[in-house]
Amino acid sequence: MDKWLSHPNAVRLISLALGILLWAVVHFNPDSTPNNVASLIETRTFTDVKVQVRGLDEQSYVLKSMDPTKVKLIVRGTPSDLLAARSDGGYIVEADLSTVKAGTHTITLRTDLPRSIQTIQVEPATVTVELEELQTKEFEVQVTPTGTPKEGYKAGAPVLRPTNRAHVTLPASEMDRVDHVGGSISIEGADKTLKDKSVKLVAYDGSGQEIPGAEVDPAVLEVEVPITNPFKQVPIQLKLIGQLPAGLSVANLAPSAEQATIYGPQTELDKIDSIEADLNLSEVTKSGKVDITLNKSDAITEVSPATVTVDVQVVLTQTRTIQGLPITIKGLGNGLKMQIMNPTSGQADITFKGAPAVLDKLQPGDVSVEADLSGRGPGTYTIPLNVNSPRFVDQSGGNTSIEVEIANIGTEPTPTPGLPTSDEAASGSIDPDGTEPPGTEAEGAGGSAGGSPTPSPSLTPTPTPSSSLSSSPSPTDGA
Structure with missing residues (x-):
């Protein structure tokens, strides 16, 4: 007997038999019937399962509509598995739009359920979706000051950084609604220049109403609003001094700005019709851009911009x-x-x-x-x-x-x-x-x-x- 028990295969057979016997003891209920055993698996119906979208290229298309948005889902599983799946949000019905282009399409739905739960039926089995191509267009940004500065002060034109333009993305059919892109900044009671203020940009229609769903890039710009004493906008006059090197002539001068804003007492502003910037031609030897400073008199407290960039084109005479x-x-x-x-x-x-x-x-x-x-x-x-x-x-x-x-x-x-x-x-x-x-x-x-x-x-x-x-x-x- 001891010799037989010491054999490895004999030990394995005995272990297997004991395991089967133990399982039978645990699961055997003399009072149970075949119907009670089958009742461990349930079928459950959910009538308001939301259809989720997968694979949509949101950079190129927008989902205009989907019908229906909720479906009936019939599944099978143990009560514990069904309850756990519902608690964890595990009942997922999705429409795959990864290969769909602009237009109207019928998409077959698919489920993503835990392995222990079986899909019996999805009703309806398809949804109708409409996709529209997105369009992007550039607009100049208009920032509007609101309120009034402190008495005796005036607000200048807002200066935007790093750019004064923004891109709006909308479905192609809605792009014509965009009238302008803008934002607002409060200057109520201000007695000094407002600097580095962030302004959220919004796309507006012709009635001044915000267009919902419009994506604006950049969404925020930095704004500076000069708050000063009286100011005036005057044209910039380029004053040419010196002579070009022999054999060269000016073909064109293109300043980066045509006007400047000057600040100072009103009596002094009334005397000024333009502001000069000296361009020394003797320092120009080839075509290129030159930065020059605007000439400011002592009576003028500030000039904006203080400098202009002039694109100078020269050729042989x-x-x-x-x-x-x-x-x-x-x-x-x-x-x-x-x-x-x-x-x-x-x-x-x-x-x-x-x-x-x-x-x-x-x-x-x-x-x-x-x-x-x-x-x-x-x-x-x-x-x-x-x-x-x-x-x-x-x-x-x-x-x-x-x-x-x-x-x-x-x-x-x-x-x-x-x-x-x-x-x-x-x-x-x-x-x-x-x-x-x-x-x-x-x-x-x-x-x-x-x-x-x-x-x-x-x-x-x-x-x-x-x-x-x-x-x-x-x-x-x-x-």
């Missing part, structure tokens, strides 16, 4: 000559008349220099040539010419002065050898060679020289090197 420009006479005294002796045509030929693109657009009507005879009596004079040309265009050659003879009305100017007298000119006589008599005569207190139709001025380009440092855009008008 080119020249162009305009021939036959009329000369406007100013300052000729009453009772006097004048005659241009040289040039005999009474017109000026002026050579201009500048950027090629600027010169290409230069027209005779853009230029005026003036001679000032103020304070001069009868006699012969050499008068300097004042040539007015567009921005970035300078005179580089041609006529710089004219010779005129001034006489009293009724007195013949001194004849010039080879030239007709004024009587001959008045009678329309011509020289023996058949040409028109040269010389131009004017009377009164000024006007354009010349008594007969003036030939149209002509443009004559002067060849120069064709290469350039950079492209030469057309100049923009401004300070």
Whole structure:
């Protein structure tokens, strides 16, 4: 017997038999019936199980609708398992939208239940979903101050950081509702500048109502509101000082701001119509951006912005000559008349220099040539010419002065050898060679020289090197 018990297989068989016997003793109830044993498994019905959405690409689509949103779920399991699953929220019915695009679709529902619980039925077995594509659009942010600052103080325009623009994301069908993106900041009773204030951004419709569901990015911006004494917005005038290196011309100047806000006593503000910023051209050797400070007088307490960035475009200089420009006479005294002796045509030929693109657009009507005879009596004079040309265009050659003879009305100017007298000119006589008599005569207190139709001025380009440092855009008008 001892030998038999010492055998390993015998011990295993005995252990198995004892285990089966113990299980039978524990589970055997002489009073139980087959129906009572079967009652350990129950079937339970839940009528309000919410359908959960899985796999929706929320960056690209929005779920507009789902029908139905709740379903009936019939499951089977032991009472303890069914109770535990309900307590833990284990009855999950879901619609998988991971592969669904925009439009209306029918989705088969699936369950996610504990392993001990069996799904008998989901009713209905499908749901209808409608997905719409999301759209993102950029808007300028408008922050509105609310309330009033302390008496005697004024609020300036809010300054937004790090940007004044935000992106709104909405279903494509609702994007047209967006009128603007904005927020508000209270300045009630403020007596100093409000700095580093956070403002929540909201998308508004045309009636000023918040649009629900609109996603704004960034959701918050930092805002600064200047609270100061009286202020005024004035244009920024760029004052060019110095000269570009030889051979270079300005093609375009583009400041980062066109206006500035100045602060100070109202009496001082009333005297100021603009604010200057000095751009030293002698420091410019190539195209690029230059930061310059706005000129502030002692009476002005603050300027915002204090500096501007100017995008300076320079190119190699080119020249162009305009021939036959009329000369406007100013300052000729009453009772006097004048005659241009040289040039005999009474017109000026002026050579201009500048950027090629600027010169290409230069027209005779853009230029005026003036001679000032103020304070001069009868006699012969050499008068300097004042040539007015567009921005970035300078005179580089041609006529710089004219010779005129001034006489009293009724007195013949001194004849010039080879030239007709004024009587001959008045009678329309011509020289023996058949040409028109040269010389131009004017009377009164000024006007354009010349008594007969003036030939149209002509443009004559002067060849120069064709290469350039950079492209030469057309100049923009401004300070």
